[in-house]
Amino acid sequence: MAAPSxxxxxxxVVLGAFLCSLAAALSSAEAKVHHHTWDIAYRRKSLDCFEKxxxxxxxxxxxxxxxATQGDTVAVTVRNMLETENTGxxxxxxxxxxxxWADGTVGVTQCPILPxxxxxxxxxxxxxxxxxxxxxxxxxxVAGLDGMLVVSESDGVxxxxxxxxxxxxxxxxxxxxxxxxxxxxxxxxxxxxxxxLVRLAGAVHRRAGEDLPRPHSSLNFEIExxxxxxxxxxxxxxxxxxxDSLFVxxxxxxxxxxxxxxxxxRNYWAAxxxxxxxxxxxxxxxxxxxxxxxxxxxxxxxxxWDDAAPRVAQSxxxxxxxxxxxxxAPPRPDRTLLLLNTQNRIDGHVRWAINGLSLRFPATPYxxxxxxxxxxxxxxxxxxxxxxxxxxxxxxxxxxxxxxTVASAAYRLALGxxxxxxxxxxxxxxxxxxxxxxxxHGHDFWVLGYGEGKFEQHSLNILRSxxxxxxxxxxxxxxxxxxxxxxxx
Numbered sequence: 001m002a003a004p005s006x007x008x009x010x011x012x013v014v015l016g017a018f019l020c021s022l023a024a025a026l027s028s029a030e031a032k033v034h035h036h037t038w039d040i041a042y043r044r045k046s047l048d049c050f051e052k053x054x055x056x057x058x059x060x061x062x063x064x065x066x067x068a069t070q071g072d073t074v075a076v077t078v079r080n081m082l083e084t085e086n087t088g089x090x091x092x093x094x095x096x097x098x099x100x101w102a103d104g105t106v107g108v109t110q111c112p113i114l115p116x117x118x119x120x121x122x123x124x125x126x127x128x129x130x131x132x133x134x135x136x137x138x139x140x141x142v143a144g145l146d147g148m149l150v151v152s153e154s155d156g157v158x159x160x161x162x163x164x165x166x167x168x169x170x171x172x173x174x175x176x177x178x179x180x181x182x183x184x185x186x187x188x189x190x191x192x193x194x195x196x197l198v199r200l201a202g203a204v205h206r207r208a209g210e211d212l213p214r215p216h217s218s219l220n221f222e223i224e225x226x227x228x229x230x231x232x233x234x235x236x237x238x239x240x241x242x243x244d245s246l247f248v249x250x251x252x253x254x255x256x257x258x259x260x261x262x263x264x265x266r267n268y269w270a271a272x273x274x275x276x277x278x279x280x281x282x283x284x285x286x287x288x289x290x291x292x293x294x295x296x297x298x299x300x301x302x303x304x305w306d307d308a309a310p311r312v313a314q315s316x317x318x319x320x321x322x323x324x325x326x327x328x329a330p331p332r333p334d335r336t337l338l339l340l341n342t343q344n345r346i347d348g349h350v351r352w353a354i355n356g357l358s359l360r361f362p363a364t365p366y367x368x369x370x371x372x373x374x375x376x377x378x379x380x381x382x383x384x385x386x387x388x389x390x391x392x393x394x395x396x397x398x399x400x401x402x403x404x405t406v407a408s409a410a411y412r413l414a415l416g417x418x419x420x421x422x423x424x425x426x427x428x429x430x431x432x433x434x435x436x437x438x439x440x441h442g443h444d445f446w447v448l449g450y451g452e453g454k455f456e457q458h459s460l461n462i463l464r465s466x467x468x469x470x471x472x473x474x475x476x477x478x479x480x481x482x483x484x485x486x487x488x489x
Contacts, residue, residue, distance in 0.1 A: 032069065034068050035075050038058055039079050040145065043061070053143070055082070062148075069153070071126065074124075076120065078113055080115050081116075086112030087135055089104045089133055091103065091104055093253065097124070104136050108441075129235030131235060131253060132148060148201050151235075201253045218248070218250075218276040220302050224288070246314075267287050269299040270285070270286040312481075315476070329446035338355075338386065340388040340391070342399045344403055356405065358404055379407045382407070383409055396426040396427065399427060413489040419486070421485050422455050423483045424482050425478075425480055425482070438477070443473065443489075444487070445485040
């Protein structure tokens with residue numbers, strides 16, 4: 001890469017939580033401000049028909065759905081009533097242009113909200129779509145602290161698809177924490193031949209009796225007897241794709257169209273199944289209601305939990321950008337990062353690491369350190385390596401168990417530079433390759449290609465097309481997959 005003609009402005013990117021302060025937010029004379037006040041507190045809830053202690057928003061778990069219009073401002077004052085735990089809320093998929101401090105990543109963009117204290121998140125929603133919010137501190141997300149943020153098109157903007165209804169109940173957190181007798185009703189298709197919009201967001205909740213969540217499980221969503229047309233993914237319109245079921249990974253969001261064209265004399269099951277790990281959690285169930293009576297068949301069983309072939313097939317065929325909403329990727333990168341995720345034993349603890357480095361948040365969040373000009377608050381003099389050690393001879397099927405260090409190091413990237421990132425999955429300590437989700441905070445990326453097994457440039461299946469480059473903010477690696485993405489710092 002040719003040397004730049006002037007000294008670049010630097011942006012700091014943190015392993016696992018990338019961020020960048022971007023341009024001024026979208027403004028509009030007609031934009032509204034949506035004010036919300038949330039009390040985060042413990043409540044006894046029965047999300048899966050077994051009472052347990054949940055972390056709630058104003059007594060609800062999952063939390064309330066926020067609805068706004070493109071260009072509006074959302075202002076949420078979060079009051080921490082947990083008494084013994086800190087908290088923070090991340091707005092998953094919101095770019096936070098001009099408001100990086102509102103991203104909600106505790107330790108990166110803000111200090112935690114201490115018990116008894118409050119913090120107001122204020123940001124502009126500048127793109128229509130389906131988004132997710134969740135806590136970003138400890139394990140509160142799997143205890144119920146998550147919900148959906150739905151942004152509608154501004155006046156005069158036409159969706160690239162049409163539908164008849166979108167009832168309030170159609171925003172679902174697709175989870176795996178419900179027993180079969182705890183069913184919800186999807187009544188949007190109460191009249192035959194209507195085309196309904198259903199919004200989905202992936203979440204993993206702890207079920208009753210479990211000490212730990214299943215963050216590496218995936219979910220498969222289907223509606224008995226009905227196909228679904230995917231029209232939006234991660235807040236981006238896509239070329240419509242018809243599917244019988246949809247794999248939804250933690251943090252992903254979709255909008256799908258469902259046509260009520262089946263026998264109206266009966267109802268139909270909607271189900272969310274755990275895949276990727278042995279199915280110890282029963283499927284979550286809902287009812288698609290035509291006539292107000294029960295379905296006349298057992299709920300669908302879903303795919304086998306250990307059948308990776310359909311999940312791999314879906315990952316190989318990412319939804320192409322809608323032809324009216326294509327933003328071509330830059331032709332070439334300024335820098336390439338090869339990132340390997342491993343599970344390691346470090347100082348007697350099991351930790352995940354990237355290129356052998358496991359993130360330790362500094363006492364002062366990165367964004368605060370940069371704004372205040374603090375020196376030595378994090379390991380800014382020792383940036384991580386652009387590739388993992390000995391990657392050409394590295395055995396991804398059997399990585400060393402005791403290998404890695406803990407640090408608060410951060411990458412430094414030139415502001416406005418094009419970054420090529422190769423994500424390499426490997427085996428966990430149990431010898432299996434787990435599904436591993438990657439999310440880029442504050443940015444979208446183009447998915448350029450994928451490969452099976454160890455990364456080799458010539459082995460990647462290139463997905464690039466200037467007419468269909470898909471933009472996403474999350475990508476899940478399945479088994480020993482490699483994925484190449486490109487983003488603008």
